[in-house]
Every structure is written in structure tokens, then in C-alpha cells.
Amino acid sequence: MSAPTDPELRNALAALVGEANLYADPADKARYETGARYGNGKAALIVRPASTAEVAAVVRHCVATATPLIAQGANTGLVAASTPDESGTQVVLSLERLRSELVIDRANRTATVGAGVTLQELNDKLAEHGLCFPIDLGANPSIGGMIATNTGGARLIRYGDVRHNLLGVEVVLADPPGQVLDLMSGLRKNNTGYDLKQLFVGVGGAGGVITRAVVQVHPLPRQTATALIVPTTQQATLDLLIELESEFGDFLTAYEGMSRSTVQSVIDHVPGVANPFAPEPIPDYCLLVELAATSSREVLGVDLQGALNDFLERQFDVLVSNAVLDGGPDLWKIRHSISESIRHQGKLIAFDIAVPRSSMIAFRETAQRMLDQGFPWLRLFDFGHWADGGTHFNIVWPHDATPAYDADTVERLRVALYDLVVRDFGGSFSAEHGVGPYNARFYHRYASAESQALAGRVQRALDPARALGQVDFGPV
Template sequence: MNMPLLILTLQKLLGEADLLLDPDDCRPYCKGARYGEGETLAVLRPDSHEQVVEIVRLCQTYHQALLLQGANTGLVAASTPDASGRFFVLSLERLKKHIAIDVVNRSVEVDAGVSLHELNTALEEHGLFFPIDLAANPSIGGMIAANTGGAKLIKYGDVRQNLLGLRAVLMEPAGEVLDLQHALRKNNTGPDLKHLFVGSSGCYGVITRAVLQVHYLPKLTAAALVVPRDQSAVLELLQVLERDCGEYLSAFEGISGAALQAVLRHVPAIKQPFHPEPCPDYCVLIELSSRSDTQAGSDLNALLSGCLEKLFGTVVENAVLGRATELWRIRHAISEAIRHEGKVIAFDIAMPRSALVDFRAQALALIASHYPWIRVMDFGHWADGGCHFNMVWPSDTEQVLSDSVVQEIRDLIYDLVVLGYQGSFSAEHGIGPYNQAYYQRYTPAIQKHLSGQIQDLLDPQKLLGICHFGH
């Protein structure tokens, strides 16, 4: 490879300000939002689709590896370069000129570098939003690559369910553009190739633009933080809400007492919602929402209150209604709060939601029996079968932090999830280096074979991304 010539050609294409070579300038692009840190040869910051096409063409010609990066908010290091220093980081943070809203079609055409917050700001004046509810602010391209879900999936679905089309630049043929920018909800003219790029961790091609289905902003909401009778009552409560509240149910988030207490310890502005009664062992954040303020949607508070009142003394022990902003602050503060407790051992898992009660009881018992100093501080999206079964190696324990024990815990929990309950070791976060070994461990051979064949077809030299989907 003639690296000086490649660098010179890229400088002419991008300008010196957007081809970063100095290690100090590159460092922010080499560290993940929460985990992962590596080295890069250079950071490329194109501001147009045409520049991306030329970058991909040049890197394929010179056999130079590229790592795609959006807002770099992922938690599995898929957008963070490794320690090898072999990658150019292709940052799409400047690819954000285009947001074209079609109000009648209820869709938007948007550049991949646009952030979720920027998109929703533009949509808001039309009474619309892209309803992926997250504590982070990722880019649209990154959300597609990870197939982001979020807290409102039960009502609106994940990114895949709201993706109408996209445009991607391929590594093979070099710089070829796959233009699938259809704003169609129905298009049965062959395999729907846009779905190849969803959840691909940026290894099948460079997404430069997306067409998304958007939704009307809710005009009314109602919220409650509910204490169930016991763990099994959580799913009883969910069934009743789905039956009696129907399409109005927009969130159903489980919060363990340990997670709630961590928030109260480390976020002084948040007050104990059940005071003067003590913190419960478990509670559930419920939200109803309606895009209409007429007919049944006119009083969601009454609908939610009436539903819970029927369950008091049997399924429900306590509840705080209203104060939606305050209650959501608790939920969004959990991840940051538990980081103050010690070393976080994070899990992003999913299973049939009918299995969640048994899984949680078995997992808690295993941790208590084998690792009694570990504190489980779990929370998550019970309505869609998702659980962040996070735990903490406390900073105040006498047990010395051991990477080998952390690995034992990961293997124990993932075996239970995947082999015991037919679940997923990565519900939302994707693969990335942090999950690559588990992909190899649990993914059926034929699935790895087919996924690897697609990767070989689109990138035979393995120049794009850091994940490998074959054997």
C-alpha cells in the first residue's frame, strides 16, 4: 500500500481540516461512549454522499480498512477502533445536510449523520416524531446499524419496523451505490435488501441516507409507577393493561428496588417517589399515550387509574400516578447512577416475556449463591421481553475486582438466557467486539454460514467494520 499517496489523495478530497492525522485530534474518535478505546491511522469526516463514495472506492483500491462511526454512543465497541491501529475511522458526523419531511406520507428522508434529537426537533413543528426513546442521542445511521429499540418499542416498534428505505455505499463493487430510497410501506418486488443493513454493525455497507416512517406526537399521556404484589404479578399487570388499555399502552418498564435506590443515592434532585413508605423490591413504570384528545383518549389518567384500582389488593400493592416527567427521570437516570456503585457488569438480553419471571428468580439465586458480593441492579423493557440484567462489583467490597470472575458471570448468565430460555445475548446493542465471542458461541452454524457469505460477497477483503459474521 502507498499510504502517503492515499493520504494525499484524501486530503485533496476532504481538505486538511476534515482529514485528521494528529493523535490528539483523533483521540475523541478512538474512545467509546462508555467502553472501548483504540488507535486509528486517521479520521475521515466527509460532508456529502459523493465524498463517501470516493473514500470507499479509494480504500478498497488501497486495501485500507474502514471503521464506521456515527455519534459513537454504542455500548459494544462496534464504532470504536481496536488497538491494532489499522483502521481509518470514517466519521459521518458531518453528513447531516438533508432532512426532507413528507407530512402527507408521514415519512422523512434524512442523512445518516443527523442525530435523533436533531431529527425530532425538525419533525416537532409538524406534530411528528421518530419514536425511539433513548437516554442517548445516536445518529440515524448508527441506529439502523444497531437496530435500536428503546422504551417505546411496545407501541411503535424498533428501527427495522420504521425503516422504509435507505441508500448505502458498497465496498464491493468498490464505491457502488445501492439506492433503495423508497418511501413505500408496500413493495413486494423481490427480497427487501434494505434489511441486510439493519443490525449489521456497519459491516455490509456505508449507509448515507435513510427514509423513515414517523409518527404523530402524542397529545395526551398518563404515567404511573406501580408496585406489584410480587414478581409474577408484573406479567399479570401487563396482560391486564394490554387488554384494557389497548393501543394506548406505550411503555412498561421494570425497575428493581436496587436500581431505584442507586438513583436516589446518586441523583439528589430525584426524590423517593413512594415516601413515606419504603422503596419497594420492584416497581413498574407505565405510560399510556394518545395522539388524539377526543373520545376514549380524552382522559388517559382516568383510564389508567381505573385499571389499577381494579387490581389493588390482588395484583397491585401501591402506585404513584401522574408526575410523568419526574417518573421518567428515574428511569433514564438508572444507567448512570449504577456506575457510581462500582464496576458495572452489563447485560442486554431478551427472551419470551413469559419466561422473564422464572429467569429473574433463577439468575438472582445463582448470583447470590456463587457471587454474594455482587449487587444485581436490573431494569428493562418487560413488555417486549427485554431486560438490562445489570449488576455491580461494588467499590466498597473486600473482593478484589477479577476479570476472570466477571467472565465467569457473563458465561453463566448468557448460558442461562440462550440455552435455558431460548433468549438473545444482545437484545438491542448489536454484536461488536464485546459480543463477537458470544455470537460465535451461540449462533447456529447455518446462520453464521449465510451471514458470512453475505459479508464475503459485499466485502471480500474484510475492509469494512470490525465484526465478522461467518464461522
């Protein structure tokens, strides 16, 4: 069936969600067409359903008329998976109105939420019950979007990613068009065949539209301890992580590395942030460490900050050369302000990569050497999650650099660095942000033929008309 004309499409979708919830004017569509970092396209329409039934009706109509749909949550993704292309033929299915359901089951320690509920909204409600959904991010995504991208964050080492905390989902399927798949279980133990909900985790909306979810939540910490640590050597960075895990076990919630250029960028561009090591200069590399416990100091019998301070004192001149103790929110402000501060430095070339923890040191040294030799005018601002092997290896092309910014050179750099990550170090070209139009070519470059063939069969089974999602996970 040929795609309907614009007036036909508009009238049909308006009848399903109401005229007020259908945007056709360019000014109204603009914020849905622009991605957080990449992805600036043109949508045919923006449709904003308020219920699972309305989502199902929209999906049913669009599949029947061969109208491509792009599901969108808070639109904070960084690989263009939630924004339309330039064709002007795609309908953006905004889930921002699916926010009426937010039910806390304190006894089961779960939350049932609409896909449009944001992370901040969920945590504000959970805090009333002494609970949290501890996926720590710099953005405020929707829960549906977090599931679609399998969000990780800075505290993954303690709590895992979204996949590890997802108990149930409700999904509107592309085939049969508009059919609602109810997998809304609050069970932690359910070994009854395929775990079908996982088919919709981390695939950017392929195969179905997530409308509701049941997530596992956690007690709020009653005490935390923080320190900003300067390791004696790069090898000490990994050795210190091993010692912290041995000493503190599950109390270790974050272990974040930051280079000198990264910290300096925050100090230079974020008001109210000063050098935490003053009067000493900013070190070449530092580590933000956090411990947390859900028991009070009185119940636990341990003062975590005191225990961390004692531990670091024993490591001085062995693994630690300097440390700022008990910085709390001020230290986390540095970490959370990095991405925004780097934008002031020039044209950002962002890499969200992961390698095995044991390879982090060798990778960082090899990658820096590659930049120095092949792209000496570029500046590196790297930071990341040493505890899970993830790194935001952000490179900036300064505005005043010679040569001037060139897209072909950037592509050559990107291929060279990703080849290093994946082929030389057995890593991932997308540690957290998932696969979207921006990086799909690298999925097809690195995923094995066997895995692409299987993924393609799964995707065709769920969505034979390819009505949903931006990426074809099968062979191309």
C-alpha cells in the same frame, strides 16, 4: 496490494474530503477513538466526508489500498462496533457531517435524513409538524447508527424498533468499491423481491456504509398517562401487563421494570430526584407504565390518566399494592437516569439480554440465585422492558468488595449468565446493542453453524475483501 504508508494515505484522503476534515493529531482523534462504554483504540486517521459522493470516494480508495474502515455515527454504541482497535491501522469514517438533508413529508408521514442527523435533531424538526420518531433512548445517536444497530428503546411495544420504521436507505457498497446503492423508497407497500435494505440493518456497518435513510414517523401524542406501580408479587408483574394490554390495547406505550437497588441508586446519585413513594420505602420492584393517544381527550372521549387510575384502583390488593399516579416527566427522569447513576456504585458489568416474556420471572429468579450462590459480593441493578422481554441486567462489582475486581472472574460470570439466557431460556445475549468486537465471541458461541454459514456467505458477497465492519459473521 500492500497498505499505503501513513503520508500516502493522509494525502490521498485529504484530497477527497479536504485537509480540514482529516484528523491525524492525537488530540483531534481522541473522541473518535473512545467508545461510550467499551472500545478504546487507536485510529490511523479520522476522515469526515460531507456527502455520499465523498463517502463513496473514501470507500473506493480504502478498498483499493486494503485500508480497513470503521464507519462511525455519534459513537454512542455499547459493543465497540464503531471504535477502532489497538492496531492503529484502521481509518474511522465519521458520518457526523452528513447532516445537511432533513426533509419532512407530512402527507406521507416520512422523513428523509442524512445518516449523521441525530435523533434529537430529527425530533426537534418533526415536532414543528406535530410528528416524532418515537425510538426512546437514554443517548442521542445518529440515524445511521440507529439503523446499523437496529435500535429498540423503551417504547418498542407500541412503535417497534428501527427496522419496523425504516422505509428506505442509501448505502455505499464495499463491492463494487464505492458503488452507491439507492434504495430510498418512501413506500410502505413494495413487494418486489428481496428487501435489500434489511441486509444493512443491525449488522454494525458490515457490507456497506449507510449515508441516507427514509423513516416512517408518527403523530405526537396529545395526551399521556403515567403511573409508577408496585405489583403485589413477581407473578403480578406479568399478569398486570396482560391485563393492561387487554384493557388499553395500542394505548400502552411503555411497561418498564425497575428493582429497588436501581431506583435507590438514582435517588442517591441524581440531583433533584426523591423517593416517589415517600413516606413509604422504595419497594422491591416497581413498574413504570405509560399510555399515550394521538387524539385529544375531547375527540377520543377518554381521559387516559383517569382511565388508568380507575383501572389501577380495580387492581388494588389483587395485582397492585401501591401506585404513584400521573408522575409524568419526573417518573421518566428516574428511568432515564439509571445507567448513569449505576456508574457510581463500582465497576459495571453490563448485560443487555432478552428472553420470552413468559420466562421473565423464572429467568430473573434463576439468575439472582446464581449470583447469590456463585458471586455473592456482586450487586444487581436490573431494569428493563417487560413488554418486549428485554432486560438490562446490570451487575456491579463494588470498589470496596472482597475479592477485588478480576477480569477472569467477570468472564466466567458472563459466560454463565449468557449460557443461562440463551441455552436455558431461549433468549438473546444482545437484545438491543447489536454485535461488535466486545461481544462477537458470544455470537460465535451461540449462533447455529447453519446461520453462521449463511451469514458468512452474505457478508462475503457484500464485502469480499472484509474492508468494512468490525465483526465476521461467518464461521471462525
